[in-house]
Amino acid sequence: MSKYITILSKGLYSFIKTKYENGFNYLLDITAIDYSEYETEHKQQYALVYILRHQDFKQVIIIKTYISSLYIDSISDIFSGANWLEREVYDQYGIEFNNHPNMRRVLNHREFVGFPLRKSYPITKGQLLYEVDDLLDEMKNHLKYKNIKDKDLMFLNIGPAHPASHGTIRTYVALDGETIAAAITEIGYLHRGFEKSCENHTYNQIVPYTDRLNYCSAISNNIAFVKTVEEMLNLDITPRAKAIRVMLLELSRIEDHLVCLAAILVDMGGLTNYWYIYNPREDIYDLLSKLTGARLTNSFMRVGGMANDLYDGFKADLKNVLIKVKEGIDEALSLIKHNRIFHDRTQNIGIISAKDAINASLTGPNLRASGISFDMRKDNPYYGYENYDFDVVVGSIGDVYDRIMVRFEEITQSTSIIKQVMKNLPDGEVNIKDASVVLPKKEDVYNTIEGVMNQFKLIIDGVKVASNEYYSSIEATNGELGFFIVSDGSGTPYKVKVKSPSFSAIAAYPSMIEGSLLADSILTLGSLNIIAGEMDR
Amino acid sequence: MELENPQLPTDTAIVTKLEEAVGWARESSLWPMIFGTACCAIEFMSAASSRYDISRFGAEVVRFAPKQADLMIVAGTISYKQAPILKQIYEQMCEPKWVISMGACACSGGFYDNYTTMQGIDEIIPVDVYVAGCPPRPEALLDALISLQKDLREKKYNPKRHKNFKGALDNV
Numbered sequence: 035m036s037k038y039i040t041i042l043s044k045g046l047y048s049f050i051k052t053k054y055e056n057g058f059n060y061l062l063d064i065t066a067i068d069y070s071e072y073e074t075e076h077k078q079q080y081a082l083v084y085i086l087r088h089q090d091f092k093q094v095i096i097i098k099t100y101i102s103s104l105y106i107d108s109i110s111d112i113f114s115g116a117n118w119l120e121r122e123v124y125d126q127y128g129i130e131f132n133n134h135p136n137m138r139r140v141l142n143h144r145e146f147v148g149f150p151l152r153k154s155y156p157i158t159k160g161q162l163l164y165e166v167d168d169l170l171d172e173m174k175n176h177l178k179y180k181n182i183k184d185k186d187l188m189f190l191n192i193g194p195a196h197p198a199s200h201g202t203i204r205t206y207v208a209l210d211g212e213t214i215a216a217a218i219t220e221i222g223y224l225h226r227g228f229e230k231s232c233e234n235h236t237y238n239q240i241v242p243y244t245d246r247l248n249y250c251s252a253i254s255n256n257i258a259f260v261k262t263v264e265e266m267l268n269l270d271i272t273p274r275a276k277a278i279r280v281m282l283l284e285l286s287r288i289e290d291h292l293v294c295l296a297a298i299l300v301d302m303g304g305l306t307n308y309w310y311i312y313n314p315r316e317d318i319y320d321l322l323s324k325l326t327g328a329r330l331t332n333s334f335m336r337v338g339g340m341a342n343d344l345y346d347g348f349k350a351d352l353k354n355v356l357i358k359v360k361e362g363i364d365e366a367l368s369l370i371k372h373n374r375i376f377h378d379r380t381q382n383i384g385i386i387s388a389k390d391a392i393n394a395s396l397t398g399p400n401l402r403a404s405g406i407s408f409d410m411r412k413d414n415p416y417y418g419y420e421n422y423d424f425d426v427v428v429g430s431i432g433d434v435y436d437r438i439m440v441r442f443e444e445i446t447q448s449t450s451i452i453k454q455v456m457k458n459l460p461d462g463e464v465n466i467k468d469a470s471v472v473l474p475k476k477e478d479v480y481n482t483i484e485g486v487m488n489q490f491k492l493i494i495d496g497v498k499v500a501s502n503e504y505y506s507s508i509e510a511t512n513g514e515l516g517f518f519i520v521s522d523g524s525g526t527p528y529k530v531k532v533k534s535p536s537f538s539a540i541a542a543y544p545s546m547i548e549g550s551l552l553a554d555s556i557l558t559l560g561s562l563n564i565i566a567g568e569m570d571r
Numbered sequence: 572m573e574l575e576n577p578q579l580p581t582d583t584a585i586v587t588k589l590e591e592a593v594g595w596a597r598e599s600s601l602w603p604m605i606f607g608t609a610c611c612a613i614e615f616m617s618a619a620s621s622r623y624d625i626s627r628f629g630a631e632v633v634r635f636a637p638k639q640a641d642l643m644i645v646a647g648t649i650s651y652k653q654a655p656i657l658k659q660i661y662e663q664m665c666e667p668k669w670v671i672s673m674g675a676c677a678c679s680g681g682f683y684d685n686y687t688t689m690q691g692i693d694e695i696i697p698v699d700v701y702v703a704g705c706p707p708r709p710e711a712l713l714d715a716l717i718s719l720q721k722d723l724r725e726k727k728y729n730p731k732r733h734k735n736f737k738g739a740l741d742n743v
């Protein structure tokens with residue numbers, strides 16, 4: 035449970051500083067709320083929300099402050115991870131941060147006029163961009179800040195349409211020979227307006243949108259979202275649903291790590307690994323399409339449970355899949371484990387120290403690779419994770435090698451969790467019995483008037499969530515994936531903010547590659563497993 | 572035109588129309604360039620990997636440089652921010668060239684009817700084949716490829732077919 039504190043905007047900076055010194059040194063998220071269409075006694079239109087986690091990784095505080103002017107002090111000198119989060123608030127809401135080193139848009143393009151997450155901005159009002167930002171002025175500032183005066187630098191764009199930049203990440207580098215002297219990263223090329231779309235759909239309609247955040251492990255996004263809504267509704271889902279969710283979470287983790295590992299090994303020139311690692315993923319797809327109807331974008335979860343129960347024979351299919359996964363990673367590991375080229379290309383490359391990783395709000399395997407054993411499944415267990423026997427995998431120095439190996443080992447741990455779940459899978463329903471949340475059975479809809487009414491009301495109005503402001507998160511593949519939801523009693527959320535692990539990782543990326551070789555920057559990017567859908571939302 | 576008869580003597584001359592011969596040659600030597608931005612690109616990865624194996628259809632030389640490719644597969648959501656890049660890369664490809672628009676987003680914006688998303692790439696570049704789905708299965712992409720090849724064989728493609736195309740970004 036998180037603690038909610040409302041303070042005056044004047045003392046915000048010093049308040050957060052004290053909190054930081056008292057152990058709340060991990061910044062989860064910063065966002066704003068536009069209250070102009072919300073019934074509240076406060077006069078101010080905007081409030082800012084800061085979500086911090088304690089270094090024990092258990093307590094969370096949500097600090098909220100109403101602001102009457104559109105200016106507030108930046109906290110980016112306390113948390114390096116705040117830099118981009120504040121830029122996003124500026125980009126989406128037009129609130130400016132004093133003393134911020136680089137107050138410019140981050141998701142929307144440079145010719146964009148207006149602030150899209152303000153309630154007054156019409157959702158469908160798109161704005162054409164004719165020419166891409168050359169980033170020259172930003173680079174100039176950055177070189178000045180880094181005190182680099184060398185005239186012999188060569189400037190190069192890597193991406194956004196570069197095969198190793200995953201289609202949507204652009205890094206503009208100043209090269210001194212082969213070494214990167216300075217780098218700036220631009221994102222937003224896959225900004226798809228997730229958060230604005232949420233304000234226009236009912237809670238269950240949002241589930242398909244969450245699929246497309248981290249599309250390599252769609253189900254874990256579904257779960258993170260519906261879990262938050264269920265907690266807002268004070269619902270306790272059935273034991274069987276919990277167990278199935280744990281199993282699917284771990285299967286998604288495997289699925290996602292497989293793509294990440296396959297892709298980074300291709301980036302390194304190891305194409306054979308790609309076939310070994312990617313093919314088991316096809317087997318997972320077969321299983322998931324049998325279960326959910328879709329290979330990639332499963333949309334399987336619903337508030338209060340899930341679309342349907344497991345099919346007959348699922349257990350045997352799953353067993354086969356796990357065998358295939360094991361074969362695949364064993365083959366791949368046999369190619370790289372003692373491979374000199376692999377070691378030379380990954381060890382001591384793209385290092386981020388534990389302290390910097392925390393300060394930059396890195397999370398998940400990327401944080402654990404730096405030696406910090408933070409895992410929501412252990413530190414804030416949910417769905418009975420405390421009953422399963424598994425290890426938190428940590429690296430030693432936080433280089434590319436650690437990040438890759440942590441993922442390989444996590445696949446093994448996840449396999450073990452899945453086996454434990456399937457051994458003791460509870461019987462019973464997968465959906466709770468609550469007509470105001472879960473759709474009625476189809477035979478009732480066809481045969482009874484109450485069933486028809488119930489179905490109609492739930493589809494048209496959605497699940498109603500009483501006024502609340504709530505943050506909850508799970509350990510998704512890339513780390514802590516959280517949702518901050520503001521509800522207003524209707525069936526549509528008033529505001530949704532995603533705490534996205536990839537966003538923090540990409541914000542830390544430029545500083546990780548400065549000083550390294552150009553070719554190594556590609557591997558560093560691959561090892562962070564940036565998923566554009568989740569990063570840009 | 573079939574060249575499957577193994578008994579064909581080597582000194583045989585075959586009479587055909589030049590454009591038919593060219594169409595036949597093009598059909599199986601498409602060099603795709605993948606412009607992948609989002610979820611659909613993951614399904615392209617499946618189409619290229621060994622289960623679906625796009626090379627069975629003579630289109631496996633995936634290029635990442637537009638200048639070496641003649642078939643662009645746009646897989647994923649194209650935002651307004653991405654649009655000028657898509658256009659620039661399309662223009663860098665040499666004629667003759669073809670475009671497959673893979674997935675609901677590329678075809679129409681998909682369910683992202685909002686301030687960020689281009690409502691279909693055909694607002695900026697011409698498209699030859701649309702593939703429905705969110706994401707389309709790899710088979711659907713292969714089907715699009717085969718239908719494109721069929722049209723090439725039947726020489727339905729006039730290289731000048733898009734001469735008068737004017738997209739939203741061409742007005743400047």
Ligand code: SF4
Nearest residue numbers: 610674675676705706
């Ligand atoms: S069509 Fe669907 S799967 Fe493809 S990019 Fe769009 S949202 Fe993703």
